[in-house]
Amino acid sequence: MSDREPLLSVRNLKKYYPVKNSAFLAANRKLVHAVDGVSFDIYEGETLGLVGESGCGKSTVGRQLVGMEQSDGGELFFCGKMLDKAEFKRQRAQLQMIFQDPTASLNPRRRIYDILSDIMVGNGVCTRAEAKERVNGLLKEVGLPENSAERYPHEFSGGQRQRIAIARALSLSPKLIICDEPVSALDMSIQAQILNLLKELQSRLGVSYLFIAHGLGSVRYISHRIAVMYLGKIVELASSAELFKNPRHPYSQALISAVPVADPEKRGVKRMITVGEVPSSIDLPEGCAYAARCPYATERCRRERPELVDINGGEGSRNKHLCACFNMEVAREGVATHEGVIVHEGASAREGAAEEPAVKEGA
Ligand SMILES: Nc1ncnc2c1ncn2[C@@H]1O[C@H](COP(=O)(O)OP(=O)(O)OP(=O)(O)O)[C@@H](O)[C@H]1O
Numbered sequence: 001m002s003d004r005e006p007l008l009s010v011r012n013l014k015k016y017y018p019v020k021n022s023a024f025l026a027a028n029r030k031l032v033h034a035v036d037g038v039s040f041d042i043y044e045g046e047t048l049g050l051v052g053e054s055g056c057g058k059s060t061v062g063r064q065l066v067g068m069e070q071s072d073g074g075e076l077f078f079c080g081k082m083l084d085k086a087e088f089k090r091q092r093a094q095l096q097m098i099f100q101d102p103t104a105s106l107n108p109r110r111r112i113y114d115i116l117s118d119i120m121v122g123n124g125v126c127t128r129a130e131a132k133e134r135v136n137g138l139l140k141e142v143g144l145p146e147n148s149a150e151r152y153p154h155e156f157s158g159g160q161r162q163r164i165a166i167a168r169a170l171s172l173s174p175k176l177i178i179c180d181e182p183v184s185a186l187d188m189s190i191q192a193q194i195l196n197l198l199k200e201l202q203s204r205l206g207v208s209y210l211f212i213a214h215g216l217g218s219v220r221y222i223s224h225r226i227a228v229m230y231l232g233k234i235v236e237l238a239s240s241a242e243l244f245k246n247p248r249h250p251y252s253q254a255l256i257s258a259v260p261v262a263d264p265e266k267r268g269v270k271r272m273i274t275v276g277e278v279p280s281s282i283d284l285p286e287g288c289a290y291a292a293r294c295p296y297a298t299e300r301c302r303r304e305r306p307e308l309v310d311i312n313g314g315e316g317s318r319n320k321h322l323c324a325c326f327n328m329e330v331a332r333e334g335v336a337t338h339e340g341v342i343v344h345e346g347a348s349a350r351e352g353a354a355e356e357p358a359v360k361e362g363a
């Protein structure tokens, strides 16, 4: 496959959940617009970060990509072919997922050897006779000692269990791994180790990642490009460098201003505060979903919904800078970046910002 063609193309993906305990009759039941027309591409050997606050639909996107959830609309293309039911069955092994809590997905009564060898033998990757060598190779690949194979999941630390989950995801040599907040439950120092492991594996194996997180801290470190999601939609998508240098959507600006700054010289940049209530994804407003919290919102924003448009004029989806905002020119004037431009007076850090690791290159 040429590096101009995406490995995965997601087009207009939708997922709506009926609201539980809704007082409405089934026919009129209200829906949560968990994922509301999401499109993006992921290229071979690339990491696309997917960020946004809790409940904006990140995991629902991820779960649909690995078939854990049926879509209510949209299309997926993998290696140039539409992922219909039959094609998905053929490609299932190529699409793997790791989660925030590896404990929940590792059977506590089975040794690591059994967990890993069963998957490989079951999928025809190797024979029983070859499994021992294969398992040891996988464990080495994720930085675990060889004797780990004979142990049970509870004998490992949180970081080591995430390594086991990564080994399991790798066991079928996938082309794409959906990483759903894989480091957010770990201590800071361990977070950096797991991020570095994912990066190393990518450069060795050429695997692609969709890396999901709340904030931009760890995402910036690992992602080539970043998509920012707000209430079921992507509001901005650009290369990591471009997004941090030139964030155009006010919500991206708020997320960037919440990233802890490791360099003391650059501290003191005022934070862009995000005020106002998050609208419900059940009764989405008519206009821009961010308007209620946006410092630049006008009448038009409350009435009309802005589409994602390319502001870069780059060729191919890889080089585009997409943004959905009527006031991106105005927003640019007040941009918050790590280079120290000040945004809104009297602002404070967003809640949850401190959860992101301030990872340095080469940490
Ligand atoms: N199985 C489900 N049934 C009903 N509603 C659901 C279901 N799964 C998710 N939702 C709703 O869909 C929306 C998106 O949820 P999702 O878990 O994808 O968000 P998220 O961005 O991953 O959040 P977080 O950062 O907290 O993990 C939320 O409003 C959530 O309550």
Ligand SMILES: [Mg+2]
Binding pocket: 058, 059, 060, 180
């Ligand atoms: Mg989630």
